[in-house]
Amino acid sequence: MFRNITIGQYIPGDSVVHKLDPRIKIIITFIFIVAIFFINKLSGYIFAVLYLYLVIAISKTPFSYILKGLRPVIIILLLTVSLNMFFTPGGTVLYTLGPLKVTTSGLRLAVFMGLRLIFLIIGTSLLTLTTSPISLTDGIEHILKPFSRIGVPAHELAMMMTIALRFIPTLIEETEKIMKAQMARGADFESGNIVKRAKGLVPLLVPLFISAFRRADELAVAMESRCYRGGQNRTRMKQLKIQPRDYEALAVTLIMVLLIVWNRVWTW
Amino acid sequence: MPIKVENLSFVYNEGTPYATVALNNVTFEIQDEEFVGIIGHTGSGKSTLIQHLNGLLKPTSGKIYINGVDITDKKVSLKDIRKEVGLVFQYPEYQLFEETIFKDIAFGPTNLGLSEEEIEKRVYEAMDIVGISRELADKSPFEVSGGQKRRIAIAGILAMKPRILILDEPTAGLDPKGREEILNKIKEIHDKYKMITILVSHSMEDIARFADKIIVMNKGRIEIIGTPREVFREAEKLEKMGLGVxxxxxxxxxxxxxxxxxxxxxxxxxxxxxxxxxxxxxxxxx
Structure with a gap:
């Protein structure tokens, strides 16, 4: 029942996209997001679509996984689209429904916001689908490192993320186990009204919290007994190194950006 | 309440890249009053198998009959099955959650919708069976020792008065004295209440002592099934599986x-x- 969460779910693979340096991948994703918000004509999205298609094709990511990533944000998407559609003033009125008016500029904005959100989610889920959580946090740590001079705890943040990610599957497994154990004692998690269901969660949540705290304690002891004391002077086994393929990926991304800029500035 | 399992197969994460076959065409029968040991390595499918016996997992294919009723049938109420088949999970002390030991043991019987007198009677009875002093009833289950916690958790299942009792590695993580106590208790309960008892373990010693029948699992299949003597005669086969006698x-x-x-x-x-x-x-x- 918990197995259909895709945001942040990595599919192992060994395509070029999978092998890219996580720092470059994060930067590329960032550039991509800025670019899709820079587009101001529908024709500009052709380049974004082509670019995404290229990434999906090279990484061989099953399209169904990408669609699954879109499912949880459908409500936000619908909300954004309808807010923009009904509450943007200006332009000619196309349709009136009581106090709500659909104008040309509203429709235009709605379409753009919708497309932007969809591309944003596809782009970021491609990042998480092709990058293992560990290398992702590694990349984030490196990118944040320059900011540690101004007090950003880059290493600590990355360590917290790594631990959190590491324990998601463990906690899911634990939840399933405790649920089953309580179901074997006749607990019912599925029927009844909200109050009854919320009460029914107590036998699940209490043991889950206890075991989470126990695990946290054990982990802290294990880390301290191996002399962990934060990020200072820590070396790593796997050093991140920029490869030629990283420059190539960056180049392809820049071409896409240039095409989008060209589309915005010189065509109409 | 005889148990009959026919051609049971189960696949985890079916239809995804992570699909794994946990049970492969498993068939066996258990008669009334039998004490059955299930033995096998981690990942051999023992835990998956027992979770099918009280409807926590639905088989991918195959049938399970308990007392002649096919529990894979959608019309069968899971509550009724779980009333009859008590399953004690591995490390059952991690499922304790109530403020007092009494309330925790009463959780199962309460879910069965019994009257308060009946619940109280059953809770104290279960505490007596597993050897938890009645004076502890109002203590928190988190204040007592590990061995006691485990016995409280087992009492929680016994208080539901199942006619089939399944225990998954009940001695895991206990010291020798604790192991001995738990195993003897289980045997005592079996002899007194004549329920079918299924003991899952990877210790041959534990199982050999009490079981009337042993099921040896390996890679999701039943490798050997029979009386302890019959099973241990196949010592070479057992050693090949890394189990030994x-x-x-x-x-x-x-x-x-x-x-x-x-x-x-x-x-x-x-x-x-x-x-x-x-x-x-x-x-x-x-």
Whole structure:
């Protein structure tokens, strides 16, 4: 029942996209997001679509996984689209429904916001689908490192993320186990009204919290007994190194950006 | 309440890249009052198998009959199955959650919708069976020792008065004294209440002592099934699976190879003692 969460779910693979340096991948994703918000004509999205298609094709990511990533944000998407559609003033009125008016500029904005959100989610889920959580946090740590001079705890943040990610599957497994154990004692998690269901969660949540705290304690002891004391002077086994393929990926991304800029500035 | 399992197969994460076959065409029968041991390595499918017996998992294919009723049928109420089939999970003390020991043991019976007097009667009865003093009833289950916690958790299942009791590695993580206590308790309960008892373990010693029937699982299949003697006669096969036979059985086999007249399917130390003494007296007389 918990197995259909895709945001942040990595599919192992060994395509070029999978092998890219996580720092470059994060930067590329960032550039991509800025670019899709820079587009101001529908024709500009052709380049974004082509670019995404290229990434999906090279990484061989099953399209169904990408669609699954879109499912949880459908409500936000619908909300954004309808807010923009009904509450943007200006332009000619196309349709009136009581106090709500659909104008040309509203429709235009709605379409753009919708497309932007969809591309944003596809782009970021491609990042998480092709990058293992560990290398992702590694990349984030490196990118944040320059900011540690101004007090950003880059290493600590990355360590917290790594631990959190590491324990998601463990906690899911634990939840399933405790649920089953309580179901074997006749607990019912599925029927009844909200109050009854919320009460029914107590036998699940209490043991889950206890075991989470126990695990946290054990982990802290294990880390301290191996002399962990934060990020200072820590070396790593796997050093991140920029490869030629990283420059190539960056180049392809820049071409896409240039095409989008060209589309915005010189065509109409 | 005899159990009959026919061609049971189960696939985890079916239809995803992570699909794994956990059970492959498993068929067996358990008669009333039997004490059955299920043995196998981690990942051999033991835990998956027992979770099918009270409807926590639905088989990918195959049928499970309990008392002649097919529990894979959608019309069968899971509550009724779980009332009859009590399942004690591995490390059951991690499921404790109530403020007092009494309330925790009462959780199962309460879910069955019993009257308050009946619940109270059953809780104290269960506490007596597992050997938890009634004075502890109002203590928090988190204040007592690990062995006691486990016994409280087992009492929580016993209070539901199941007619089939399944225990998944009930001795895992306990010290030798705790193991001995729990195992003897289980045997005692079995003898007193005559319920079908299924004990999952990877210790041959534990299982050999009590089981009437042993099911040896390997890679999701039943490799050997039979009485302990029948099973331990296949020592080579067991060793190939990395399971081995109880130490005393393997001693008897070694002695037999050296020419001592002793059967190779010895199960207990007492038995071996008899034969060895008889053999020693025999040779002395010659």
């Amino acid at each position: 109880p130490q005393i059985t393997s001693l008897a086999r070694e002695l037999q190879k050296k020419g001592v007249t002793i059967p190779e399917d010895i199960l207990t130390i007492e038995e071996a003692k008899e034969y060895i003494i008889r053999y020693l007296r025999g040779t002395k007389n010659v």
